[in-house]
Amino acid sequence: MIAIINTGCANINSVRFAFERLGVTPEIISDPSQLNGFERAILPGVGHANVAMKRLEEQGWREAIEQYERPLMGICLGMQLLCDYSEEGKIEGLGVINGQVTQLQTGKLTSPHMGWNTIQTVKQHPLTAGIVPDDQVYFVHSFAHTVNSSTLAQCEYGQPFSAIVANDNYAGMQFHPEKSAKVGAKLLNNFMQWQV
Template sequence: MIAIINTGCANINSVRFAFERLNCPTQVISQPEQLAHFDRAVLPGVGHASVAMKRLIDGGWQSAITEYQKPLMGICLGMQLLCESTEEGHIDTLGLIPGKVSLLETGQLTSPHMGWNNLHVESAHALTQGLLASDQVYFVHSFAHSVNSATLVSGEYGERFSAIVAKDNFAGMQFHPERSAKVGARLLTNFIEWRI
């Protein structure tokens, strides 16, 4: 069973329904001490990073997530919170995945980056199984993780950025797999099947 961490900073129902469509049971948890009882977990998030990080700290989630040794994936803002720091609010984040999050330099393109976009596999990994160059996923973000050694998949919108990252048992997807149709379902299945 997958724990969906509820910090009050995400629409968790869309994530829950996406896993249910894959016949994967989930439970929304609101207490950090519950986390250790689950085989894997998801940290969804939308909104402002400093608000979300404050809720993690105030709710006692920081140590529970840091000490978790099973697969845990952040989605959108949840992914950014797993990284080292972010320019959004100029704060340190959980530091579980190498790299900093900064404002996405979109150039002449509209910000935020919102809509369907292609992916480029940088490194083979269990989380990228079956991903094709023609596949597209749905993004909504203004800040992005730099491409570095933790990057499994990159995207491009004005500049290259990390779309999927992983280090040890922690991973993140900048886009919304729960809103990315068949491609998103495949990527969530990869997470369900990911073995550390």
């Protein structure tokens, strides 16, 4: 059983449909007390970090997520909220994944970083099983996790940044696996198989 956490800050239908294509029917939950009833969970997110973090706090998700001991993965903004700190809104995150989220220094490149880009595996991990250097995934973001010891895979757009991160039972993908075709489906399937 997989839960998709609904904080009102994401289009959760595309995530739900991606799992359904894998033969899994997730349940969308809006009450933190429901979380422990699931074997794994997804925290999606779009929009501004300050607004999303405020909703998480107000709805009581911080404690539920911090105490969750099974696989939990953030997607896009959801990943950033799992980290220590975000420059966007200058907010303290949930702190379950080590690292800072900073504004991408894109130079002459367009911001936000939007579209397909290649990811490079930094560490072998069950989440990156079967991913090869030419694999591409779909990004939409202007802030990103700085590459550090939590980084499993990275990407470059003006600068290197973390594409996949993990710490203990928590993980995050900066891109949208639900919009990343066969590679995204492989990554979601890896998440479903991940044992912690």
